[in-house]
Amino acid sequence: MPSPKPEPRDHDADLASIDALIDRLVPALTAKLGATHLGELEVREGEWRIRLRRPATAGWNGELRRTTDRSGRGVAAPEAHASGTRSGPAPDPGHRSVSGSNGTGPGGGHASTAHPPRPAHEDESRRVATSPAVGVFHPNARAAVGTRVRQGDVLGHVDVLGVREDVLAPADGLVGELLTEAGMAVEYGQELVVVALATPAEAAH
Amino acid sequence: MFHRILIANRGEIALRILRACRTLGVEAVVAYSEADRESLPVQLADEAICIGPADARRSYLSAPALISAAVITGCDAVHPGYGFLSEDEGFAEVVRAHDLTFIGPSADVLDRFASKEGSRRLLGSHGLPTIPGSDGMLRDDGHALDEADRIGYPVLIKPSAGGGGKGMRMVRTPRELESAIRICRSEAKSAFGDDSLYLEKWLDDNRHVEVQVAVDRFGRGIHLGERDCSVQRRHQKILEEAPTPALSLAARTELAERAVRAVVAAGYENVGTLEFLVDRDGNPYFIEINCRIQVEHPVTEMLTGVDMVGLQLRIAAGEPLALAQSDIKLTGHAIEFRINAEDPAHDFRPGAGVVSRYHAPGGPGVRMDSHLYEGYEVPPYYDSLLGKLIVWGPDRATAIARGRAALDELLVEGLTTNVEIHQALLANDAFLEGHMTTNLLDRVGSGAFLAAAARS
Numbered sequence: 001m002p003s004p005k006p007e008p009r010d011h012d013a014d015l016a017s018i019d020a021l022i023d024r025l026v027p028a029l030t031a032k033l034g035a036t037h038l039g040e041l042e043v044r045e046g047e048w049r050i051r052l053r054r055p056a057t058a059g060w061n062g063e064l065r066r067t068t069d070r071s072g073r074g075v076a077a078p079e080a081h082a083s084g085t086r087s088g089p090a091p092d093p094g095h096r097s098v099s100g101s102n103g104t105g106p107g108g109g110h111a112s113t114a115h116p117p118r119p120a121h122e123d124e125s126r127r128v129a130t131s132p133a134v135g136v137f138h139p140n141a142r143a144a145v146g147t148r149v150r151q152g153d154v155l156g157h158v159d160v161l162g163v164r165e166d167v168l169a170p171a172d173g174l175v176g177e178l179l180t181e182a183g184m185a186v187e188y189g190q191e192l193v194v195v196a197l198a199t200p201a202e203a204a205h
Numbered sequence: 206m207f208h209r210i211l212i213a214n215r216g217e218i219a220l221r222i223l224r225a226c227r228t229l230g231v232e233a234v235v236a237y238s239e240a241d242r243e244s245l246p247v248q249l250a251d252e253a254i255c256i257g258p259a260d261a262r263r264s265y266l267s268a269p270a271l272i273s274a275a276v277i278t279g280c281d282a283v284h285p286g287y288g289f290l291s292e293d294e295g296f297a298e299v300v301r302a303h304d305l306t307f308i309g310p311s312a313d314v315l316d317r318f319a320s321k322e323g324s325r326r327l328l329g330s331h332g333l334p335t336i337p338g339s340d341g342m343l344r345d346d347g348h349a350l351d352e353a354d355r356i357g358y359p360v361l362i363k364p365s366a367g368g369g370g371k372g373m374r375m376v377r378t379p380r381e382l383e384s385a386i387r388i389c390r391s392e393a394k395s396a397f398g399d400d401s402l403y404l405e406k407w408l409d410d411n412r413h414v415e416v417q418v419a420v421d422r423f424g425r426g427i428h429l430g431e432r433d434c435s436v437q438r439r440h441q442k443i444l445e446e447a448p449t450p451a452l453s454l455a456a457r458t459e460l461a462e463r464a465v466r467a468v469v470a471a472g473y474e475n476v477g478t479l480e481f482l483v484d485r486d487g488n489p490y491f492i493e494i495n496c497r498i499q500v501e502h503p504v505t506e507m508l509t510g511v512d513m514v515g516l517q518l519r520i521a522a523g524e525p526l527a528l529a530q531s532d533i534k535l536t537g538h539a540i541e542f543r544i545n546a547e548d549p550a551h552d553f554r555p556g557a558g559v560v561s562r563y564h565a566p567g568g569p570g571v572r573m574d575s576h577l578y579e580g581y582e583v584p585p586y587y588d589s590l591l592g593k594l595i596v597w598g599p600d601r602a603t604a605i606a607r608g609r610a611a612l613d614e615l616l617v618e619g620l621t622t623n624v625e626i627h628q629a630l631l632a633n634d635a636f637l638e639g640h641m642t643t644n645l646l647d648r649v650g651s652g653a654f655l656a657a658a659a660r661s
Contacts, residue, residue: 133257133269133270133273134254134255134256134257134270134273134274134277135273135277136277160269160270160273161269161272161273161276161303163269185277185278187254187255187256187274188239188255188256188257188258188264188270189239189255190255
């Protein structure tokens with residue numbers, strides 16, 4: 001049974017458990033996924049998060065870049081899911097909300113009544129590319145801010161246990177904003193990339 | 206024990222698993238489809254993650270979506286609930302391959318009990334009575350008559366090929382058998398290209414009685430009594446109770462003990478339910494095993510005080526059973542009413558819509574397991590179960606009285622429910638005398654049944 005509120009001396013235990021998790025998880029995943037395109041994996045344990053990243057240019061050679069940081073609330077905020085309750089008291093009543101970017105805000109939870117809700121970042125002038133699956137988000141070069149895209153263009157993919165699900169541009173326009181960082185865990189339907197709609201004049205070009 | 210569990214289900218059972226997790230101090234992540242965004246388990250969870258659209262094939266039935274959700278939220282186990290992927294050995298295997306624990310029997314065990322026929326043979330070989338049948342295929346009329354005599358009439362003639370009740374005939378006398386067997390042979394020949402037939406004993410008015418067992422990883426097993434699920438409509442259970450009015454204390458104790466001995470010997474693991482048909486003379490016949498937590502598990506919880514979902518978690522986490530058989534005391538009588546979004550006036554057509562008012566009944570021995578709340582929109586995509594009203598009393602009469610009061614107090618407005626069928630049951634002599642059989646509602650017709658209750 002995990003202790004709900006770890007003491008500082010638990011850090012070593014946390015690290016040990018993270019190491020254990022990686023030792024178990026990574027070989028299992030890599031063996032399972034084989035030659036797939038697993039590029040990044042983030043694992044969380046208590047206050048710690050560990051991201052495994054394959055160098056973008058190199059093939060999978062087992063070399064891991066391990067990023068371990070203190071994942072305070074500030075870091076967790078834009079992410080796909082709230083950090084575990086081991087990090088102490090729930091930061092706010094909206095803690096359970098996994099849609100960090102759905103605009104409902106702290107305490108708002110899932111307040112909309114219709115499903116699926118209209119993406120919060122959409123209005124008359126922009127559309128939002130949403131996640132086609134639950135997994136890890138990898139934008140590609142076309143998702144760079146300012147890039148002109150056509151409806152249906154692939155802006156990246158969500159990695160679902162090694163299977164890529166394409167993230168598609170919802171309309172013609174310019175990439176305006178990335179709502180989720182590369183390498184973040186995302187849920188189905190999560191808003192990922194804002195596309196500012198092309199005006200009729202622009203579209204004519 | 207686990208650190209964090211992904212609840213891969215919805216509705217009342219997602220809520221029930223969440224409650225078990227809270228009790229054990231385990232974090233829970235609720236996986237939900239877009240249609241369940243506003244559901245109670247999603248709102249109450251430590252964390253919730255949207256795994257796909259309303260279509261269950263892309264959400265609650267999608268192994269990649271569920272496992273991906275478990276991995277990215279840092280879960281170490283997956284609870285499948287009931288239905289969906291709860292008894293899917295392929296899913297259990299993939300869960301394990303991702304270093305997660307499947308909360309239920311292992312893939313090997315699920316595989317061993319996957320086929321009804323195989324389970325009957327396996328548990329039959331470990332001492333459970335199965336429905337008597339002919340020894341292999343019928344060679345000729347003489348062989349058929351001999352076998353029918355040995356089994357005892359009435360018997361069911363069944364084609365070896367085919368299935369789903371096709372080409373079967375029930376006969377009550379040797380003369381009927383002789384004429385029917387010729388028709389069955391030619392029908393089977395033309396329908397399946399195979400005229401092999403066999404015989405099975407026909408159980409006229411049977412009861413459905415099931416035994417709840419729990420077996421830990423170390424091969425220690427206990428039973429938690431039985432439940433009677435004879436009140437069925439088109440093979441769907443609508444009311445369950447325990448103890449069964451069909452068997453004496455000695456008979457049900459013996460049945461439960463035989464059941465747990467057989468599953469332990471056959472290598473079963475975790476909680477499970479063995480279903481039996483019981484004939485008019487009280488003879489039980491094993492028909493199948495359910496390798497999951499069942500909808501009607503609260504009936505057992507009311508009698509034993511054991512948290513069945515908590516027990517399931519502990520066994521899956523590798524803990525030895527903390528309970529001995531002598532710790533299991535079956536006290537009083539419990540009845541569960543399945544409250545479904547169904548319209549009894551229109552052939553129990555399932556419904557959906559917004560719950561405009563909701564009140565759950567209370568009082569001594571009354572429990573409501575439901576994910577409803579005022580303003581909740583019941584989505585049309587999934588099963589029609591809105592919740593379960595469970596009542597307990599020191600004896601059956603008290604449980605029935607509490608059931609009547611609780612059903613009257615229950616308030617669900619905005620959609621039509623099947624509450625009136627339960628009220629009709631509690632006014633029906635066959636039920637009150639404990640004589641319900643699995644075919645009774647369908648034979649009388651649910652409409653006629655309701656009308657009779659209204660007149661009385």
